[in-house]
Amino acid sequence: MxxxxxxxxxxxxxxxxxxxxxxxxxxxxxxxxxxxxxxxxxxxxxxxxxxxxxxxxxxxxxxxxxxxxxxxxxxxxxxxxxxxxxxxxxxxxxxxxxxxxxxxxxxxxxxxxxxxxxxxxxxxxxxxxxxxxxxxxxxxxxxxxxxxxxxxxxxxxCAGITTYSPLRHWHAGPGKKVGVVGIGGLGHMGIKLAHAMGAHVVAFTTSASKREVAKALGADDVVVSRNAEEMAAHARSFDFILNTVAAPHDLDAFLVLLKRDGTMTLVGAPATPHPSPQVFNLIMQRRTLAGSMIxxxxxxxxxxxxxxxxxxxxxxxxxxxxxxxxxxxxxxxxxxxxxxxxxxxxxxx
Known part of the structure; x- marks a missing residue:
């Protein structure tokens, strides 16, 4: 037809x-x-x-x-x-x-x-x-x-399952501190889902104007990623970070926020590659950089x-x-x- x-x-x-x-x-x-x-x-x-x-x-x-x-x-x-x-x-x-x-x-x-x-x-x-x-x-x-x-x-x-699957796989829930990088089509779903799963949710944004927006979506805290002091305050504290950004950016800035054995999962798919992360930011704390697709x-x-x-x-x-x-x-x-x-x-x- x-x-x-x-x-x-x-x-x-x-x-x-x-x-x-x-x-x-x-x-x-x-x-x-x-x-x-x-x-x-x-x-x-x-x-x-x-x-x-x-x-x-x-x-x-x-x-x-x-x-x-x-x-x-x-x-x-x-x-x-x-x-x-x-x-x-x-x-x-x-x-x-x-x-x-x-x-x-x-x-x-x-x-x-x-x-x-x-x-x-x-x-x-x-x-x-x-x-x-x-x-x-x-x-x-x-x-x-x-x-x-x-x-x-x-x-x-798409946006729902792309964020739900890694949150479930890496056990987002009560007692876990979860970061969501980016507050766009994927990120806003990640915040809602992680909040509903019972995790403590921290949203990362490049814009201070999005603080209240992110909190309305369910974020417990909001970090402006361009603010070095705000980023440093969360060093080695995250169990899991869901990175939804679909543009190349510095992954190391977020990897150092993971606890020992923490994981950051990429779900954004930039047309050109991210800069390669520093290997010592991974091996010194047994951190994992992962990916997930739908x-x-x-x-x-x-x-x-x-x-x-x-x-x-x-x-x-x-x-x-x-x-x-x-x-x-x-x-x-x-x-x-x-x-x-x-x-x-x-x-x-």
């Missing part, structure tokens, strides 16, 4: 309205009418081929929420009318150790929601800046938030259920599809609190 979408024909061209083709639902497929789609920094990187390998036309979007409109004959997990979400993964091998462990995000055959290989036309996946999508039921998530929160749920499918399907469902129980959603600005190019430019300037979300009904306008 042919549906309306917004995408780019080349890395140096703006996103425009276009028609794309979706497959008819197969036996294990779920067809979804997309209500809203969040706008992730990865969308911009991919559309502009900043990570290389982008196939065009490129229709991005992997923070998808909507309603099931059809299911295949063998679908058992979802039914017509369900509120559902689709995140960053739409396929994987389904038989490797990673898939067996529910960590499809680390499967070497994982297929992304856009710009991934597929038998569907045109040969690569097309994402959520579109009216509909068809996805194997394994990769479709249940949403239990009330429908009026649906737009603000969309960013949980989460598997079971953990993503766990995150959605956790957020529903704790009434956690993203702070968003709703936009029309034809505002996406301006939104990208604003996103580059940090001019959004904290996630743009497309109203997909505007695709038909």
């Amino acid at each position: 042919t549906v309306k979408a917004y995408g780019a024909h080349a890395g140096d061209q703006p996103l425009v309205s276009m028609d794309i083709t979706r497959r008819a639902p197969g036996a294990h497929d779920v067809q979804i009418s997309i209500a809203f789609c969040g706008v992730c920094h990865s969308d911009l990187h991919t559309v502009r081929s900043e990570w290389a390998g982008t196939q065009y036309p490129c229709v991005p979007g992997h923070e998808i929420v909507g309603r099931v409109t059809a299911v295949g004959a063998h679908v058992s997990r979802h039914k017509v009318g369900d509120l559902v979400g689709v995140g960053c993964i739409v396929d994987s091998c389904q038989h490797c150790d990673d898939c067996d462990d529910g960590l499809e995000n680390y499967c070497t055959s994982m297929v992304g929601t856009y710009n991934g290989p597929t038998a569907d036309q045109p040969g690569w996946t097309m994402g959520g800046y579109s009216e509909q999508i068809v996805v194997h039921e394994r990769y479709v998530l249940h949403i239990s938030h009330p429908e009026h929160q649906l737009a603000a749920v969309a960013p949980l499918l 989460g598997g399907i079971p953990e993503t469902q766990e995150m959605l259920d956790f957020c529903a129980r704790h009434n956690i959603v993203a702070d968003i600005e709703l936009i029309r599809a034809d505002e996406i190019n301006a939104a990208y430019e604003r996103m580059l300037k940090g001019d959004v609190k904290y996630r743009f979300v497309i109203d997909n009904a505007s695709l038909a306008a």
Whole structure:
């Protein structure tokens, strides 16, 4: 079937309205009418081929929420009318150790929601800046938030799981001091989630004007990272630091804030590398510098259920599809609190 979408024909061209083709639902497929789609920094990187390998036309979007409109004959997990979400993964091998462990995000055959290989036309996946999508039921998530929160749920499918997974893996919770570097699309979710998990949360920002904003999100304390005295006051005190910044910066300034055996995990993905950290800042206190990428399907469902129980959603600005190019430019300037979300009904306008 042919549906309306917004995408780019080349890395140096703006996103425009276009028609794309979706497959008819197969036996294990779920067809979804997309209500809203969040706008992730990865969308911009991919559309502009900043990570290389982008196939065009490129229709991005992997923070998808909507309603099931059809299911295949063998679908058992979802039914017509369900509120559902689709995140960053739409396929994987389904038989490797990673898939067996529910960590499809680390499967070497994982297929992304856009710009991934597929038998569907045109040969690569097309994402959520579109009216509909068809996805194997394994990769479709249940949403239990009330429908009026649906737009603000969309960013949980990437920003939510990207921060939830490392917080859970490194045991954020009561008695733990957790730092969150950056108060953007990822960082604001990290603060909310770490607070809900019961950790003592310290937010790091380059701007003193964001102190009250960070506290309103759930931070117990706020440190201006450009203030040497404020940084020094927290030396060797953190169990875990979640670094969400998607631009190259000095990692050593934060590594020295970790306790012995503390971990800093990077989830931001800059287009150019960070400066290499000083090895002595790691080995002298047995510190760990780690990375984490989204989460598997079971953990993503766990995150959605956790957020529903704790009434956690993203702070968003709703936009029309034809505002996406301006939104990208604003996103580059940090001019959004904290996630743009497309109203997909505007695709038909």
